[in-house]
Amino acid sequence: MQLEQRTHADAMVITVTQDRIDAMGAIQFKDQMRALTNEGPARVILDLTGVDFIDSSGLGAVVASLKQMRADQCLELAGLSTTVEKVFRLTRMDSVFTIHQDVPDLGTCNA
């Protein structure tokens, strides 16, 4: 499971570079999210543009990632494919996360 991150003034964008978050990669995803968000900014945006497919294990890992963040942090999602959006909608988890069509413009990057 490969996650890339970039930090802007007050937000971190985490990009999933694999095309699936499924039973096979769910635990690694959750662990890597914890490591990246642990001491990160309050606003975290998960870029799922490259993710074609998520199963309920992957969905559970995204929820777990939210739960392991600090109370002051929020997790937003961006770039959901038709399949990914369908899984979030079926489980009504689309009402738990703020979902963007595309990663919002965050200005210049701190790199």
Added chain:
Amino acid sequence: MLSIHEVVSESYFRYLPMNARPLRWQFTPSEQEVRRVLGCVRDDICAAGIDEGAIITLEIVLAEVLNNIVEHACAAHAAPSCMISYAPIGSALRITVRDNGTPMPNLELPAGKEQAIDVPRDDLPEGGFGWNIIRTLTQNLRYQRTSDENILCFDIAFANEG
């Protein structure tokens, strides 16, 4: 005059002749193999001209069914085996999944009740979504236990045309 079944069958196989297409996929259930087989099934039904909506629905449902087989039915099996077969029937694709794992508890399919999500963050569910997803997206869901096999059967509706 062709019946509905014959019309759908012809369009299902319009890209490849029937005897050139695999009728079933047999594999050893593991997380890696599930990924591979999902891709094979997806490519196969895509090549057969099934609508994108049904393809997406099938991939979602089949992932949940196969994950359950890996994690529960066949988890402790020394020689686990699973077979997927499918064929069009009327205005749907009928899928059958057989595995040689342990029986469903009480020989029943789980109810798959919807879980509350309007709860504090710490109480959000991280699992238990699978059977609700399966039940919501399928029709004619049936389970049968033979002397050594689980057989799960369900339909995925094609999109309405026109």
